[in-house]
Amino acid sequence: xxxxxxxxxxxxxGAHPGLSVKELFADALADMAKTVDRGWNPERVxxxxxxxxxxxxxxxxxxxxxxxxxxxxLPPVMGLHVENACASGGFALLQxxxxxxxxxxxxxxxxxxxKMRDVSGExxxxxxxxxxxxxxxxxxxxxxxxVFGLMAARLIDAGELTRDDLARVAVKNHRHGALNPKAxxxxxxxxxxxxxSPAVAAPxxxxxxxxxxxxxxxxxxxxxxxADEFTDxxxxxxxxxAATDTLAVHSRPDMTxxxxxxxxxxAAYKMAGVGPESLxxxxxxxxxxxxxxxxxxxxxxxxxxxxxxxxLAAGAYELxxxxxxxxxxxxxxxxxxxxxxxxxxxxxxxxQLRGTAESAERQVAGAELGLAYNMGGSGASATAFVLxxxxxxx
Amino acid sequence: xxxxxxxxxxxxxGAHPGLSVKELFADALADMAKTVDRGWNPERVxxxxxxxxxxxxxxxxxxxxxxxxxxxxLPPVMGLHVENACASGGFALLQxxxxxxxxxxxxxxxxxxxKMRDVSGExxxxxxxxxxxxxxxxxxxxxxxxVFGLMAARLIDAGELTRDDLARVAVKNHRHGALNPKAxxxxxxxxxxxxxSPAVAAPxxxxxxxxxxxxxxxxxxxxxxxADEFTDxxxxxxxxxAATDTLAVHSRPDMTxxxxxxxxxxAAYKMAGVGPESLxxxxxxxxxxxxxxxxxxxxxxxxxxxxxxxxLAAGAYELxxxxxxxxxxxxxxxxxxxxxxxxxxxxxxxxQLRGTAESAERQVAGAELGLAYNMGGSGASATAFVLxxxxxxx
Numbered sequence: 168x169x170x171x172x173x174x175x176x177x178x179x180x181g182a183h184p185g186l187s188v189k190e191l192f193a194d195a196l197a198d199m200a201k202t203v204d205r206g207w208n209p210e211r212v213x214x215x216x217x218x219x220x221x222x223x224x225x226x227x228x229x230x231x232x233x234x235x236x237x238x239x240x241l242p243p244v245m246g247l248h249v250e251n252a253c254a255s256g257g258f259a260l261l262q263x264x265x266x267x268x269x270x271x272x273x274x275x276x277x278x279x280x281x282k283m284r285d286v287s288g289e290x291x292x293x294x295x296x297x298x299x300x301x302x303x304x305x306x307x308x309x310x311x312x313x314v315f316g317l318m319a320a321r322l323i324d325a326g327e328l329t330r331d332d333l334a335r336v337a338v339k340n341h342r343h344g345a346l347n348p349k350a351x352x353x354x355x356x357x358x359x360x361x362x363x364s365p366a367v368a369a370p371x372x373x374x375x376x377x378x379x380x381x382x383x384x385x386x387x388x389x390x391x392x393x394a395d396e397f398t399d400x401x402x403x404x405x406x407x408x409a410a411t412d413t414l415a416v417h418s419r420p421d422m423t424x425x426x427x428x429x430x431x432x433x434a435a436y437k438m439a440g441v442g443p444e445s446l447x448x449x450x451x452x453x454x455x456x457x458x459x460x461x462x463x464x465x466x467x468x469x470x471x472x473x474x475x476x477x478x479l480a481a482g483a484y485e486l487x488x489x490x491x492x493x494x495x496x497x498x499x500x501x502x503x504x505x506x507x508x509x510x511x512x513x514x515x516x517x518x519q520l521r522g523t524a525e526s527a528e529r530q531v532a533g534a535e536l537g538l539a540y541n542m543g544g545s546g547a548s549a550t551a552f553v554l555x556x557x558x559x560x561x
Numbered sequence: 562x563x564x565x566x567x568x569x570x571x572x573x574x575g576a577h578p579g580l581s582v583k584e585l586f587a588d589a590l591a592d593m594a595k596t597v598d599r600g601w602n603p604e605r606v607x608x609x610x611x612x613x614x615x616x617x618x619x620x621x622x623x624x625x626x627x628x629x630x631x632x633x634x635l636p637p638v639m640g641l642h643v644e645n646a647c648a649s650g651g652f653a654l655l656q657x658x659x660x661x662x663x664x665x666x667x668x669x670x671x672x673x674x675x676k677m678r679d680v681s682g683e684x685x686x687x688x689x690x691x692x693x694x695x696x697x698x699x700x701x702x703x704x705x706x707x708v709f710g711l712m713a714a715r716l717i718d719a720g721e722l723t724r725d726d727l728a729r730v731a732v733k734n735h736r737h738g739a740l741n742p743k744a745x746x747x748x749x750x751x752x753x754x755x756x757x758s759p760a761v762a763a764p765x766x767x768x769x770x771x772x773x774x775x776x777x778x779x780x781x782x783x784x785x786x787x788a789d790e791f792t793d794x795x796x797x798x799x800x801x802x803a804a805t806d807t808l809a810v811h812s813r814p815d816m817t818x819x820x821x822x823x824x825x826x827x828a829a830y831k832m833a834g835v836g837p838e839s840l841x842x843x844x845x846x847x848x849x850x851x852x853x854x855x856x857x858x859x860x861x862x863x864x865x866x867x868x869x870x871x872x873l874a875a876g877a878y879e880l881x882x883x884x885x886x887x888x889x890x891x892x893x894x895x896x897x898x899x900x901x902x903x904x905x906x907x908x909x910x911x912x913q914l915r916g917t918a919e920s921a922e923r924q925v926a927g928a929e930l931g932l933a934y935n936m937g938g939s940g941a942s943a944t945a946f947v948l949x950x951x952x953x954x955x
Contacts, residue, residue: 214803233937243824270662544624544627
C-alpha cells in the first residue's frame with residue numbers, strides 16, 4: 168500500500184513554561200488541522216504513534232500515548248509511545264508509515280513531544296546522557312557534546328575540516344532559522360561569533376550546539392489512494408529506512424562515521440528509486456555543527472567530509488543554493504525538543520514540497536523531492552525518509 | 562502480506578538478581594533459537610521491537626533497542642523501544658506483525674524485557690503507578706491494586722461476583738503455573754488460602770495479585786510464505802487488534818468494564834474470521850484475579866461477569882476443561898515482568914498450538930486456535946492476537 172502525508176503541523180519550538188506536554192500535543196494537532204483542507208476529522212485516525220524521550224519515568228507519565236490521545240480528543244484506537252532517544256520522532260513516523268503500508272490501517276497519526284526545559288541543568292544532561300553508552304562514556308563523564316567534540320577534533324586533525332567549516336553550519340542554519348516563525352532562535356550569527364563562542368567541548372563552542380527545548384509536532388499519514396479525501400496537496404512517502412549502530416563510539420571501526428545514517432538513507436533512496444543527486448532539499452540532524460558535516464558524506468550529498476565542507480563554503484546548502492539543507496534552521500536554530508524533532512523535519516518537508524512555506528524567502532523554489540534524516544544518541548539509531556510532491560502519482 | 566510466528570522463547574520468570582536486562586534479552590533469544598528448527602540466523606532479522614516500561618530513565622538506558630541488539634549480536638537494523646505500560650510487550654509484537662504485513666520487512670523480532678525486582682518497594686510502586694491516571698488516582702494514593710479492588714467490590718456489591726469467584730482464578734492459575742517450568746510460582750494454592758490471604762486492597766488479598774518480577778521473552782515473526790525457511794511448525798497470526806481507553810477509571814461510563822480489551826479482541830476476531838466460540842485456549846491479562854473475570858466478558862467468552870464466574874466454577878477454564886484460560890499460569894503464577902508479559906503470552910500459545918508444551922499434563926490437547934490479550938494500566942491500552950496452528954494455510 169502506497170503512503171502519503173496529508174497533514175502536518177507543529178508548535179513553535181522554544182520555552183513553553185505554561186504548557187504541559189498534553190497541551191503541546193494538542194497545539195501541534197491544531198496546527199496540523201489547518202493543512203487538512205477537506206476538514207480535520209479525528210475519527211479518521213486508526214493508529215497513533217508518539218515519540219518522546221522523557222515520557223515514562225521522566226515526565227511521570229506512563230501509558231503516554233493513551234494519556235495524550237484522551238486529552239486531545241482522539242478516538243480510543245491503537246496508540247503507542249515509542250522511544251529511540253533523539254530519533255524517537257523519526258521512528259514514530261516510520262511506524263505510522265508501516266501501519267498504513269500494511270493495509271491494516273488507512274490513516275495514522277505520528278507525533279513527537281518533549282519538554283526539555285523542565286529538566287534543565289544536571290537532570291537534563293542525565294536524561295540525554297542515558298541515550299549513549301553508559302559504561303565507557305556516560306559514567307566516565309563523556310557527554311554528547313564531548314563525543315561530537317572528539318569527532319570534530321579528529322576530523323580537523325585529519326585535515327578534513329577546519330574550525331571555520333564547523334562555524335559555517337551554524338551561520339547557515341541561523342540564517343535559515345531567522346526566516347522561520349516556528350524557530351527558537353530567529354537571529355543570524357556571524358562566523359566570528361560562532362568561532363569565539365565559549366568552548367563546550369573543544370573545538371565545539373556554545374554556538375556549535377543545538378538547544379534542547381520544548382515543542383511538539385504532528386503528521387497525518389494516509390493511504391495514497393485516499394489522500395484526496397484529506398487534502399488537495401498531499402506529499403508522497405516515496406521511500407523510508409532505519410538502522411542502528413553500536414552505542415559506544417569506540418566500538419565502531421571509524422569514530423568519525425555515522426553509518427546508521429547512511430544505511431537508513433540508502434534504504435530510503437533505493438525504495439524511492441532515486442539518488443541523492445535528485446534531491447531538492449534536505450532536513451538533517453544537526454545536533455552539533457560537525458554532525459551536519461558528517462551527514463553530508465553519510466547521506467551521499469558529498470563524497471567526503473572535506474568535499475561537503477567545500478560545498479557548504481561555496482553556498483550549495485544555503486536557501487537559494489543547489490540543495491538547501493535545513494531550510495527550517497535545523498536543530499541548531501529551530502531548536503531540538505527531542506521526540507518532536509524527527510516529526511518536525513517531515514513538517515518542514517511537507518510545507519516546502521507543497522509550496523506552502525510561510526514566506527517566499529523561506530520557500531525552496533520548485534522543490535519536488537526532499538530527504539529527512541533523524542538520529543538518536545551518537546548515531547546508534549537513525550531514520551530517513553524520501554518525500555515527494557504529490558500524493559497519487561508516485 | 563500474511564504473517565507467521567516462526568520461533569518463540571523466554572527466560573524463566575522470577576528473581577534474576579545476577580542477570581542484567583541485556584543478559585535476560587539474550588537468554589530469551591537463546592531459548593527462542595531452539596524452536597527455529599532450520600537454524601537460527603540472526604542476520605535474517607530486519608526489524609526489532611522491544612517492549613519495556615523501565616527502560617529509559619528507570620533503567621538509565623535510553624536508545625534501549627540498539628543497546629540490547631548490540632549486546633545480543635543482532636545485526637544493526639531498524640530497532641525500536643516501545644512502551645505502553647503493562648501492554649508494552651503486546652504492542653511490540655503488534656508492530657513486528659505490522660512491519661511484516663507491510664511487505665517492507667520479511668522477518669522481525671518482537672521482545673519484551675523487564676527487571677522489576679531491582680525496583681522493589683516504594684520505587685516499584687511508583688514506576689507502575691505512573692501508568693495510571695496521575696491527577697485523580699496516583700497522587701490521591703490509588704494504586705493499581707486499589708483500582709482493581711474497587712472494581713471487585715463493585716461487582717460483588719452488584720451480585721455479579723463473590724469472594725470465592727475471585728479466589729477461583731488464583732487457584733486455577735496456580736494449578737496451571739505449578740506445571741510450567743518457566744513459571745515463578747510453581748505451587749498450587751487452596752481456595753481457603755486465597756480468601757484468607759492478607760488484604761492488599763479489599764476484597765483483593767495478596768494471593769489475588771500477580772507478582773511483578775524479572776524476565777524476558779522473544780518471538781520471531783516472518784512472512785507466512787517463508788515460514789518453512791525457519792521451522793516445520795509455524796503458527797499463523799490470523800488476527801490482531803489494539804485499542805486504548807481513558808487512563809482514569811472515573812472517566813469511563815462503567816468502572817467495571819475494560820472496553821479496550823473488547824475492542825482489541827473484536828478486531829482480532831474479525832480479521833481472523835472467527836468468534837470466541839472457536840477458541841481452544843486463551844492467555845489473558847490477569848494482573849489481579851478480578852481482571853480475568855472481567856476479561857471473560859470483554860473477550861466474549863461469557864455473556865456476563867456472573868456467567869464467566871459460573872463457567873470458571875464449573876471447570877470450563879481449567880486445563881482439561883472446555884477452554885483453558887492461562888494454561889501458562891498467567892501473570893498470577895507465571896509472574897509479570899511488565900514489558901515481557903505480552904510477548905510471553907504469544908510464547909505460550911506458540912508452544913500450545915504446535916503441541917510442544919513441556920509435558921502432556923500442560924499441553925492443551927488438539928489446540929488449533931488461541932487468543933492472547935495483554936492490557937496496560939487499568940485497561941487504558943490493550944492488544945489482542947488470534948493465533949492459529951500452521952503457517953501457510955490460513
